Amino acid sequence: MPVDPISLEVFKNMFESVAEEMGVALQRTAYSPNIKERRDFSCAIFDPQGNMVAQAAHQPVHLGAMPASVEAALQEFPNALNAGDIVILNDPYLGGTHLPDITMVAPVYANHNGTKTLAGFVANRGHHADVGGMTPGSLPLSTELYQEGTIIPPIKLARRGRMNNEIIQLICRNSRTPDERKGDLAAQTAAIRVGELRMREVTERYGMSDTLEHMAALLDYTERVTRRAISKIPDGRYEVLDYMDDDGLTQELVPIAVAITVTGDEMSIDFTGTSPQRPGCINAPVSVTTSACLYVIRCLLDENAPANQGCLRPLHINAPRGSLVNPEPQRGVAAGNVETSQRITDVLFAALAQALPNVIPAASQGTMNNMIIGGHDPVRNKPFVYYETIAGGMGARPDKDGISGIHTHMTNTMNTPVEAMEFAFPIRLKRYAIRRGSGGDGKYKGGDGVIRDVEFLAPARVTLMSERRKLPPPGYHGGHHGETGENVMLKGGYEEIRLAGKELVDVEAGDVISVRTPGAGGWGAPEDEQSS
C-alpha cells in the first residue's frame, strides 16, 4: 500500500494503539503504586534508525528523553542488537533522565523476504520508587550522581530471549523496596514483549516495506504539522529570563535564560545565559531539556498530531555544554527531571507569549512538589517508601480562568487516594484542599494551588523537592502573579516550623508536614474583567 493521506491516518492509529497496549500491559502488571496508581511511566515505538514514531499519551517529561535511550542502546551495541534482546538503562548521561526512571529498549525483528529484518524498536520507562542512594525514594539533595542510587549504563538484560536475572538481583539488592522493584521490572519486561509481538503483527499484516514507509511518512507528517504551526508564529526573537529558587545546597537564585528565534517555519531555541551547572541536584540532562522543548511545541499542534520526533526537525536547540540544561557527567540530576523541566517549560512559554499573546496561558505552578517519605512501619513491620507529586494551579488562559489543583506541563501523575494511603502506610491525611485565593488575579484568574497536610503515625524521613517557594509564577499581560508555595512542619501537630523548598527532614509520630502548592498567574489586568 503506497503512503496516502488515508493510510497515514490508519497507521497512526495502529502505532499509537501498540504503544497504548504496551502501557496497559505495564500498568496492569506493575507492582508499585507509583506505576499502577500514579501512572508514572511511558511507552513508545521507534523506527530502525531510532526515531520515535509514536508515544502513548503518558508523561510529557519522557517525550524527548525516550529517543535518547534508544540512541544510547544503539551506540553501546552497534549492529549487535539481536531479536529477543532487551537493553536496560537509567544512566542520565547515557540515555536516562534521573536514576529512578529505568528504561528498557528492545529491537523488533520481523520476517522480510525470508530474512529477519530490523523493523524498529519498542521502549518503555517506569519511575521506580527507590533505586538506593542516600535517602529513601532516590531523589536526594545530592551533590553528585553517585549519591542518587544505582547507576545502570546501557546493558543487556536479555540476550536472544534469555533473561539475565542476575541484573535484576543486583538492582533489587540496591533498593530499599526490592520486592516492588522485582515486580515492576517484570512488568516492564512483559510490556516490551507485548510491544514486540504487536509490531511483528503489524509488519506481517502490511509487509515490511509498507510499515517502514509509513513510519517515515508519519515523521514527515508531524514535521509538516509542526512547520505549519511555527509559520503561524510571527518571525522575531523572543527572550526571557526566569529563575529557579535555588539548588538545595545554597540559597542563590539559579537563572534560566532562553531566546527563541522564529524564522519562517523554523525555530531556534538558545539557552545561552542560563546558569552554569550547579553543585546541587537540579541539573537537567539534555534529554530532559529536549523533552521540555518538544512538549511546548506539541502544545501548539492539533491534538490529533502524533507525538514523535518529526516535531524536532524544524527546531534547533542550543543547550550549552556545562550549563544547568546540559550538565557534564556525574553532576547530580535528581531534581532536573521533576523541577528544572518545569522551569524550562515556563521560560519557553513565556518567550512564546510575546509572539502569541492570545494563545499562551500565564505561568502555571512551575513545580511538581515532590514529597518522598521513607521509614519503618511498626504496625505492618516492614520498611516503606512512598513518593508523590502534588498538583497546583494552572495558568489563566487568554479566554478563560486557569484550573485549580491540577498537574500541569511536564507531569500528569495521579494522586494516591487518601483511603488507599492510610490503608497502606503509617500516615494520616489531615487536610487535602484547594488553597483558595492563591491563584493570581486578572481578567482571567490563575488556578489555585492545593494544601496537603500529612500526619505521621511513626518516625519517618521526608525529602521535599519543590520550587516557586521564593519567586511566584508570573501573570501575563497585566495579570497578577500567583502565590508562592510554602512547606511547613507542624511539630507535634502545632508548633509551626518553616521548611525550605528543598529539604530533608526527620519527623516523629504526631508531626505534620503541610505542603501548600503555588497558585498560578493571572491573564490580563483585573480591571478588564468587568468589560469582558
Add this chain to the structure above:
Amino acid sequence: MPNNPASDNTVQRRVVGIDVGGTFTDIAVLEDGKLTVHKLPSTPDDPSRGILQGVKETGVTSAEFVHGSTVATNALLEGKGARTALVTTMGFEDVLEIGRQARAELYNLEMDRAPALAPWELRFGLPERVDHTGTIIEDLTPEAIQTLIGMLEESGAEAVAVSFLFSFLNTAHEEMVRDALQKMKNPPYISISSRVLPEFREYERASTVVVNAYVGKVMSRYLGELEGPLGKGLRIMQSSGGSITARLASEEPVRTILSGPAGGVVGAFYSAMQAGYPDIITLDMGGTSTDVSLCPGQIKETTASNIGGYPIGVPMIDIHTVGAGGGSIARVDTGGALVVGPESAGADPGPACYGNGDQLTVTDANLFLGRLLPDRFLGGRITLDRERVEGLMDSLAAQINAQAQQAALGINRVVNSKMERAIRSISLERGYDPRLFTLVPFGGAGPMHACELAQELGIPRVLVPARPGILSALGVAIADIVKDYSRTVMLRGADLDRGRLDEEFHGMEGQAKEEMTGEGLSVDKMLTRRFLDVRYVGQSFELTIDYPSRNTKSDLNKIIGDSFYKAHLRRFGYADKKEPVEIVNLRLKLDVPMDKPQTVPQIIGPADPSGALIGEAEVVFQEGSIISPLYQREQLTCGNRVSGPALVIQMDCTTVLPPGWGGPVDPFGNLLLEPE
C-alpha cells in the same frame, strides 16, 4: 450477568420494553414468547410524550413496562440536575474538585475540567473522623449537624450528598446526618455514600454519590409522571444490564446512567446466545459515537466508569465508547492527513446528505459509495441529497489529490481504523483474542461497517440480528431484575475466615431481601450470588472472583488464592502464586429471572434468496464499483443465503456485504456472515 433460560414455572406475561434514543423511541412487546416491535420518532423535549404515544399505538393497555431511560444521563451531561450540596469530613471538601489531580488531555492548553456538580459554596466539611480500621477517632456532634442544617437551609440546596472518609467501615456518622436532614422542614433529596457505594477510594465514591443526588430529583419526577399512565409495575434498566423497580431507580438513579447502551448489549448477547455464539463483541454504531463491548460467554461489568468526566463506581456493563459514528466529520488536517471525528455533525445540522450541513460525514461517504440508498433511508421518511454530497466529496478529494471515490473509501477506512482500535483495546489489551469472537453489529450504522471491520481484525464471523435497530428495546424487555450490593472489608491473612465473610454476606443479604420484598418481589424466585474483589496485598487493581461455595473442604485462603491467580493469569499474563492476596470488597448480586421470548426456531428452507430480491444498485467497494443485488431483510427466510457484493435493506438499517462475504439466515432470523 444472568442468562437464565425461562424456567417452566414462570407465568406467561406481557412485557413491554421501551428504549428512547435521540431519533427514535422503540417499543418491543413480548407476549406468550412472541416479540412484536414498534418504532416512532422520539420527543426529546419530553421523552414521556413519545413513550405514551407509542404505547397507545401498540394497543397494549396492561403490561409490565421496562424502560431504558436517558433522563439521568441527559440531566448529567447537560448540567440540568438539582442544586446539589456535598457534606464531607472537614478538610476534604475539595476532593470532589481536585479529583485524581491529572488532566484529561496532555497537550491541550485550552482544556476544561468538568465542573464539580456540587460547587465550592455548597460543599460543607464537618468535624468527624473514622480511621482505616473503622474506629471513630473524632466524634460527630449533634451541634455540628445543627450548624450544617442552618447552612443548608440558607444555601437553597435541593439535594444533599454525604460522603465521609472510611464511611464504608463505619456508617454511623453518615446515618446521623441523614436522619437529621430528613427531619428538616423541607427535606432535600438525600443520598449517603455508605448506602450508594460503600467502597474505598474517596474521590470515586464521592463523585458517585454526588451524581446520584444531582440527578435524583429529575429522575423521581420523570418516573412519577410515567408511573401514572404505565402503572406501578414500571421498571427501569440499569447500566449493569439488569432492571429495577422505578422506586429504587428514583433512590439510586446513578445506577441507570448507561441504561440505553446496556439494553443493546443485553439484546445482542441474548440474540447471539440463542444462535449458539456465546463469545461476542458488540458494535453499536450511532450518530456521534460507537459503543463496543466484549462478552466472553457472559456480559462483563466494570466498577470504574467515567461518564462525561465524572467517575461512577456502581457496576455498569463494560462498554468502551469511541468518538466515531455516522455523523463524524471528515476533514484534511494541516499535515495533509484525512481525519474523521471526533467532531460530529450531530442531529443538527446532521450529515450533509440530510440537506442542512456543509460538512462531510461518514454517512455521506456511505451514501456516495452507494451503500446507503437515498430513497430508502428510514423507510423513505427522509430523502437523502446525493448531489450535495458529490460536490463536497469532490472538494475533499481535491485536497488530498485523489478521486472522489477514493476519498469516500478513505473516510470509511479511517473511521473503521478508529473502531478497530477500540475493539483492540477491549480485547487484546485484556487478554482476549478477537479472532475467537463473533462480531454483533447493531444500531443504525453498525451493520454497514461490520464485515470490513471484522476482516481487518481477523474476526471470522458477523452476526447481524434480525432487527438490529431495536435491539436495545428487546434487551430492556428481557432484562432480569437485578440488584447489586457491595462493601469494602479489606481482609487478609488470619483475618480472612469463612465465619467472618459469611456473617458479612448474611448481613448484606438480609438488607437486600428486605429491600426487594419491600418492592413486592417474591423472595423465593430470587437467586443470590456472592463475589469477592481480590488483589495482591497493597496493589490497586482488584479482580472479581466467585465466592467459594460452602461445601468445599479445602482451606478458604487457598481456594481464593487459586481462583485469583487463575484470573490474574488470564487478565495480565502472569501470576505469582507466592504473593499473598487480600479481599477488598464483597459483592452480592440479587437476581429475579425474567421470561425470554421462546422463539420457535424456523425450519431451514431453500438457499435461494431471490424471493427477497428487490433490485440492484451500483455499490463501491475497495475492489471497485460493482452492480450489487438488493435484498429486503424482512423477506429473507431461514436458510436463504446471501453473498456479497450485496446490500440487505430494512427500514432503519442497511447491512453491507462486501465481495467475499456471505452466509445464511439462521433459524432465529439472524444473518450469519463469514468470509466465503
